[in-house]
Amino acid sequence: MTAVTDASGTAPAPGAPGEGTGRGPVAGPRPARAHRLRRPGLVGLVVQPLAIAAALGAFAIWLATADLTAGERTTLDPARILDYTGEHLALTFASAAIVLVIALPLGVVLTRAPFRRASGPILAVANFGQAAPAIGLVVLLASWLGFSFRAAVVALVLYAILPVLRNTMIGLQSVDARLVEAGRGMGMSATAVLFRVELPLAVPVMLSGIRTALVLLVGSAALATFVGAGGLGLLITTGVNLFLPKVLVSGALLIALLALLIDWLGRVVEHVARPKGL
Amino acid sequence: MSRTDTPTTTDAGTGVSGKSILLDQVTKRYAGQSKPAVDGITLEIPAGKIVMLVGPSGCGKTTTLKMINRLIEPSEGRIVLGDDDVTSIDGDELRRRIGYVIQAGGLFPHLTVAANIAIVPKMLGWSKDRIAARVDELLELVSLDPDTYRDRFPRELSGGQQQRVGVARALAADPPVLLMDEPFGAVDPITRQRLQDELINIQQELQKTIVIVTHDFDEAVKLGDWIVIFSEGAHIVQYDTPERILAEPANEFVENFIGSGAGLKQLTLTRVRDVDLAEAVVAREGEPARDVLARVEAAGHQHAVVVDARDRPVRWPSVRQLGRLETIPAGADPDLPVIGSAATLNDALDTMLVSSAGAALVTGRRDAFIGVITVEVVMDAITRAREAAAAASGDAPVGTNTGPLPVLGAPDDAADGSAA
Numbered sequence: 001m002t003a004v005t006d007a008s009g010t011a012p013a014p015g016a017p018g019e020g021t022g023r024g025p026v027a028g029p030r031p032a033r034a035h036r037l038r039r040p041g042l043v044g045l046v047v048q049p050l051a052i053a054a055a056l057g058a059f060a061i062w063l064a065t066a067d068l069t070a071g072e073r074t075t076l077d078p079a080r081i082l083d084y085t086g087e088h089l090a091l092t093f094a095s096a097a098i099v100l101v102i103a104l105p106l107g108v109v110l111t112r113a114p115f116r117r118a119s120g121p122i123l124a125v126a127n128f129g130q131a132a133p134a135i136g137l138v139v140l141l142a143s144w145l146g147f148s149f150r151a152a153v154v155a156l157v158l159y160a161i162l163p164v165l166r167n168t169m170i171g172l173q174s175v176d177a178r179l180v181e182a183g184r185g186m187g188m189s190a191t192a193v194l195f196r197v198e199l200p201l202a203v204p205v206m207l208s209g210i211r212t213a214l215v216l217l218v219g220s221a222a223l224a225t226f227v228g229a230g231g232l233g234l235l236i237t238t239g240v241n242l243f244l245p246k247v248l249v250s251g252a253l254l255i256a257l258l259a260l261l262i263d264w265l266g267r268v269v270e271h272v273a274r275p276k277g278l
Numbered sequence: 279m280s281r282t283d284t285p286t287t288t289d290a291g292t293g294v295s296g297k298s299i300l301l302d303q304v305t306k307r308y309a310g311q312s313k314p315a316v317d318g319i320t321l322e323i324p325a326g327k328i329v330m331l332v333g334p335s336g337c338g339k340t341t342t343l344k345m346i347n348r349l350i351e352p353s354e355g356r357i358v359l360g361d362d363d364v365t366s367i368d369g370d371e372l373r374r375r376i377g378y379v380i381q382a383g384g385l386f387p388h389l390t391v392a393a394n395i396a397i398v399p400k401m402l403g404w405s406k407d408r409i410a411a412r413v414d415e416l417l418e419l420v421s422l423d424p425d426t427y428r429d430r431f432p433r434e435l436s437g438g439q440q441q442r443v444g445v446a447r448a449l450a451a452d453p454p455v456l457l458m459d460e461p462f463g464a465v466d467p468i469t470r471q472r473l474q475d476e477l478i479n480i481q482q483e484l485q486k487t488i489v490i491v492t493h494d495f496d497e498a499v500k501l502g503d504w505i506v507i508f509s510e511g512a513h514i515v516q517y518d519t520p521e522r523i524l525a526e527p528a529n530e531f532v533e534n535f536i537g538s539g540a541g542l543k544q545l546t547l548t549r550v551r552d553v554d555l556a557e558a559v560v561a562r563e564g565e566p567a568r569d570v571l572a573r574v575e576a577a578g579h580q581h582a583v584v585v586d587a588r589d590r591p592v593r594w595p596s597v598r599q600l601g602r603l604e605t606i607p608a609g610a611d612p613d614l615p616v617i618g619s620a621a622t623l624n625d626a627l628d629t630m631l632v633s634s635a636g637a638a639l640v641t642g643r644r645d646a647f648i649g650v651i652t653v654e655v656v657m658d659a660i661t662r663a664r665e666a667a668a669a670a671s672g673d674a675p676v677g678t679n680t681g682p683l684p685v686l687g688a689p690d691d692a693a694d695g696s697a698a
Contacts, residue, residue: 182384186398187374200388275388277431
């Protein structure tokens with residue numbers, strides 16, 4: 001229910017400092033204002049990839065020099081890790097693409113006058129998808145759709161749709177109604193106002209929702225291994241099942257680094273795509 | 279402002295680029311409300327004039343304005359622009375032919391000043407060069423330097439500048455009609471006054487038909503050629519010139535709305551240049567004081583006005599002061615009560631009261647001295663304005679409601695008749 005009230009509220013709750021990991025209960029939108037602080041933002045944009053690169057470098061050195069058992073050596077083979085990463089990204093981006101295709105148009109439609117009434121129930125459903133435990137969702141869907149890539153993607157989509165949908169709606173709702181009126185008053189059609197005024201002004205909030213969703217997806221894609229859809233989660237399950245703590249930690253570390261990398265890419269896009277003049 | 283023109287509902291007048299507007303028995307009902315928001319209004323807005331819609335908040339004046347460009351679609355009635363019935367043409371197409379200005383300008387924050395102004399010309403398919411030239415021309419018109427402001431974003435402008443760009447944007451495609459919804463409500467009083475003066479100047483040049491919604495009666499008096507006073511349900515209580523509304527308010531509602539000081543408000547209707555100024559003895563710096571004194575006494579005056587080489591008044595010595603002088607000294611008196619000829623009588627009276635001289639020096643072009651205005655002159659102007667307003671024939675444009683006025687007790691059968 002909180003998500004529904006959030007969506008109708010004017011000021012989205014500021015993101016918690018640790019929001020980047022995306023596992024908090026509130027995958028809320030960051031207020032656009034947080035990005036006004038240009039300088040700290042820019043510093044973060046530079047520091048974050050350097051830290052990721054450093055961590056990755058340290059991991060590579062450790063992997064090359066550490067004293068590993070044969071089993072660990074096979075599991076942590078760089079070529080394999082690359083394969084898992086590829087699967088992981090495929091899961092993430094396939095789900096993200098579907099999320100965008102569904103949530104962006106839906107968010108736009110739900111903020112148009114004739115459909116505004118439907119926004120409450122639909123947000124409630126989206127909220128349910130988010131609130132349900134991700135692992136439960138993945139396994140539940142797999143028992144229905146079969147253990148496959150497809151089941152994993154469907155579960156991930158359900159899980160990540162809310163932040164994009166809600167931020168799209170909040171972004172559009174927070175556009176000053178007088179600007180819409182000014183546009184219509186000048187003779188712009190409703191569609192022209194949507195594409196040339198409302199959406200450009202909503203872009204910062206929408207992008208931060210998309211970034212939140214991507215980070216959520218990278219984390220949750222680790223669960224895809226339970227339904228046989230691969231990904232870096234495989235390292236974790238292998239580590240747990242065969243009691244190989246080094247493999248387990250490596251998997252967790254790589255997923256975290258991937259999430260941070262995606263988060264950074266999202267920030268860069270937000271920085272570049274933010275309309276000038278705001 | 280050319281208040282002396284006879285009102286015209288045609289485009290015949292030279293230089294008038296505006297078109298007349300006619301709201302013909304227009305009603306707006308909202309679903310779920312028993313009383314209409316606007317009740318059968320018939321309003322004739324003459325071409326090339328500024329018509330002010332005033333009334334208490336919630337009286338339907340904004341709804342009336344928005345029905346002219348059909349941002350709000352009327353439930354009943356016709357809207358005629360010039361000679362065209364525009365009631366059922368495409369709304370977006372209609373709105374491109376009508377300028378629209380809202381409070382604080384309503385500029386799009388993600389577009390530059392130039393891009394904001396270019397919106398309507400772009401929709402109309404103008405060439406790039408033509409749009410660029412038009413943007414510069416309009417920025418000049420609203421007193422903003424094109425080279426400085428063209429590429430700025432709205433955020434980088436002051437409130438007054440944003441409002442100016444808002445006006446420029448509304449004028450972009452040279453529409454015959456300009457609608458303004460509380461245009462100067464969001465700026466400070468000094469900026470507001472300046473913007474009002476500028477609008478008067480722009481209107482003198484362009485002669486558009488301008489309809490302005492305001493809740494500020496003083497603004498209505500200052501800007502309006504005609505004022506429509508609304509009560510609830512957009513009932514027209516009085517539709518007349520500012521002079522006549524001030525001199526002869528139609529009823530108690532209007533009197534209350536005008537507020538106190540109707541006489542003083544009339545002073546804002548007359549400019550210093552419109553009244554007969556008193557003459558004065560003019561002296562130059564360095565002249566022998568005795569000669570000047572002789573001239574002052576010959577004219578029967580009490581003072582002489584000293585002007586500098588460019589005819590600007592610098593000092594205003596009395597007969598007694600002149601008697602004590604050998605020659606007229608150089609140097610200016612900083613507290614001299616000086617008023618420009620374009621100022622209102624209100625401002626002139628204020629200057630006189632502050633200086634306690636009972637009179638003020640009037641300057642014309644390039645601050646050159648042209649005469650003296652006294653309290654008597656101002657009093658005389660008030661008396662004549664009242665007489666003129668009372669004597670003026672009722673040549674006001676039509677403004678009525680088909681529905682009964684609430685003061686009449688609103689019999690039910692009449693209400694049914696108007697709805698039919």
